[in-house]
Amino acid sequence: METQQHIAILGSGNIGLALAKGLVKAGIFAPEQITLTRRNVAALSALADEGYNVTADNAGAVTRADIVVLAILPQQLNKLLDEIKPAANQTKHLLISVVSGVSCQDIRTQLGLDIQVIRAMPNTAIAIGQSMTCIATDNASAANVSLVLSLFDTVGVSIQINEELMTSATALCACGIAFFLRSIRAASQGGTEIGFHAHDALRMAAQTAKGAADLLLQLASHPEQEIDKVTSPKGCTIAGLNEMEHNGFSSAMIKGIKVSAEKAGALYKTE
Numbered sequence: 001m002e003t004q005q006h007i008a009i010l011g012s013g014n015i016g017l018a019l020a021k022g023l024v025k026a027g028i029f030a031p032e033q034i035t036l037t038r039r040n041v042a043a044l045s046a047l048a049d050e051g052y053n054v055t056a057d058n059a060g061a062v063t064r065a066d067i068v069v070l071a072i073l074p075q076q077l078n079k080l081l082d083e084i085k086p087a088a089n090q091t092k093h094l095l096i097s098v099v100s101g102v103s104c105q106d107i108r109t110q111l112g113l114d115i116q117v118i119r120a121m122p123n124t125a126i127a128i129g130q131s132m133t134c135i136a137t138d139n140a141s142a143a144n145v146s147l148v149l150s151l152f153d154t155v156g157v158s159i160q161i162n163e164e165l166m167t168s169a170t171a172l173c174a175c176g177i178a179f180f181l182r183s184i185r186a187a188s189q190g191g192t193e194i195g196f197h198a199h200d201a202l203r204m205a206a207q208t209a210k211g212a213a214d215l216l217l218q219l220a221s222h223p224e225q226e227i228d229k230v231t232s233p234k235g236c237t238i239a240g241l242n243e244m245e246h247n248g249f250s251s252a253m254i255k256g257i258k259v260s261a262e263k264a265g266a267l268y269k270t271e
């Protein structure tokens, strides 16, 4: 799905850069077709050496682009939208926002333009083509939705959801990367306590987690069905699992995801 279009990523921090790298790795865009912006542009010098256009001039980046990605913090968004307002063109530009907690309508209202906006909620695994990305819009054409879905399909798996579920998607999928990473880290710490060097324990825990996820994805199986195959009667798996549940393992994950979703929904309005 190679394209001749130019993409501007406004706010090239963790997720903005992960997106840029993922798109280049997937062969969709060459670095020369991507403009990266941030205020501290010196921090992008290594990317400039790789061929990306880098600048602190957001309005200039928008003028050159067909697709504009907003990838800055919710509390930084209004200032950025005011800055790009003169350069944004509702017939030329497609806006993609990965900003948490900000609706498509919030963006149009701040811009004062009836521009097509698609929200995307990827996660940092986008850098290696393994993102779970949720897409939502309230006004974009079916053609642009397909374009954005196919764009994000090149860097993982993408689905379209209702916009009111975007904060839930943020908690489950974007924050979720951190939740699963912490689980793997905790497993590796347990592994070290029972005899493995830290680096071996981490590798073993990560591969085990990958195998568990693939059992569900490749076999379209349910976790409990796969758990039942591991838990031998009177065995050590059920002993460990029950101990974890007595200590609130599932409950902690559920409560954490609920708090994350509440926070994601309030990020823009409370700033």
Ligand SMILES: NC(=O)C1=CN([C@@H]2O[C@H](COP(=O)(O)OP(=O)(O)OC[C@H]3O[C@@H](n4cnc5c(N)ncnc54)[C@H](OP(=O)(O)O)[C@@H]3O)[C@@H](O)[C@H]2O)C=CC1
Residues within 6 Å of the ligand: 010, 011, 012, 013, 014, 015, 016, 037, 038, 039, 040, 041, 058, 071, 072, 073, 074, 076, 079, 080, 098, 099, 100, 121, 122, 123, 124, 174
């Ligand atoms: N991190 C993640 O996993 C995910 C994040 N998101 C969302 O993406 C957004 C960005 O998050 P994240 O990447 O973690 O945050 P970062 O702080 O890492 O990135 C934000 C970037 O924006 C730049 N920036 C700030 N103001 C401006 C401006 N006026 N013009 C241009 N660039 C600017 C900052 O650089 P400088 O200070 O140099 O300007 C910084 O590099 C947030 O809204 C977040 O909710 C969504 C999905 C996943």
Ligand SMILES: O=C(O)[C@@H]1CCC=N1
Residues within 6 Å of the ligand: 100, 170, 174, 175
């Ligand atoms: O922590 C955050 O607020 C952002 C949103 C999703 C992932 N990181």
